[in-house]
Amino acid sequence: MVQKQVKQQNVIIKGTKDGLTFVLNDQCAFDDILEELSDKLSERPQPQENDSNVVKIKLVTGKRYLEEQQIEQLQNRFTEQIHAVIDTIDTDVITKHEAEEMRLDNQVSRLARVVRSGQIIEVLGDLLVVGDVNPGGTVKASGNIYVLGSLRGIAHAGMNGNREAIICAGKMNPSQLRIADVIRRPPEGEERTGEEDMECAFVNGENQMELERISKAGIIRPGITDERIG
Incomplete structure (x- = not known):
């Protein structure tokens, strides 16, 4: 008996509570x-004219990279045929820029120097300052900030929205601390001895x-430690 070969599906449609998921063959x-x-x-029910x-749509593309023109072509199909919009694209591929x-x-x-008043240091990733951040000086990073000296200026960690970032300092006496969008200023009348x-x-x-004490940083944010050491 000859078995009938099942044709490969290039598009699989799945319904979810949030909409429709389209899994695209990446080969x-x-x-x-x-x-x-x-x-x-064309086989799906067409929207009524008064249906707002x-x-x-969620697209799952696997190892297929969709160019802007291709995304536009897909969107045109969805708009014309089922009154839908592409909401998210789940892909295993990233661009060189990403x-x-x-x-x-x-x-x-x-950075092995003092950040003086009026200076602004801004980096992607973590920032390690081997020195002081003076009053009026500002350090910013998309990741964590480590100041081995005295932090008396402004420090902004997780500046791209990462609330998991931390700010560490040998002497913590800042004019302002900020992690993502959460800000902390010294309370009125607070005096820190520096000890x-x-x-x-x-x-x-x-x-x-x-x-918290810096010794607890690895407990608070386990991801900052390298498990290969020790």
Whole structure:
């Protein structure tokens, strides 16, 4: 008995509570996807003219990289046939620009000098200052900030929205601390002797900033440690 070969599906449609998910074959030609997509969309119920609901589409593309023109072609199909919009694209592929941003976000920039009043230091990734940050000086990083000296100016960690970032200092006496969008200023009348232990600032589960001994930084944010050591 000859078994009938099942034709490979280039487009698989799955319904979810948030909309529709379209899984695209990442091994076939893009034109094949467009053709099969049009056929399958034509089989679905067409929206009524007075229907204002817009269906959200999630594309799952695997190892296929979609260029802007191809995304536009897909969007045109969805708009014309089922009144839907592409909401998210789930892909295993990243662009060179995205890869470079990831590399920069994971690097550590080292600065061995005093950050003086009026100076602004801004980096992608973590920032290590071997020196002081004077009043009026500002240090910013998309990752963590480590000041081995005295932090008396402004420090802004996680500047791209990363609330998991921390700020550590040998002497913590800042004019302002900021992690992502969470800001902490010294309370009125607070006087710090400068004899406190090295401290780290972090955002807790209630989105409030706290100070702790620097020895607890690895417990608060386990991801900052390298498990290959020790």
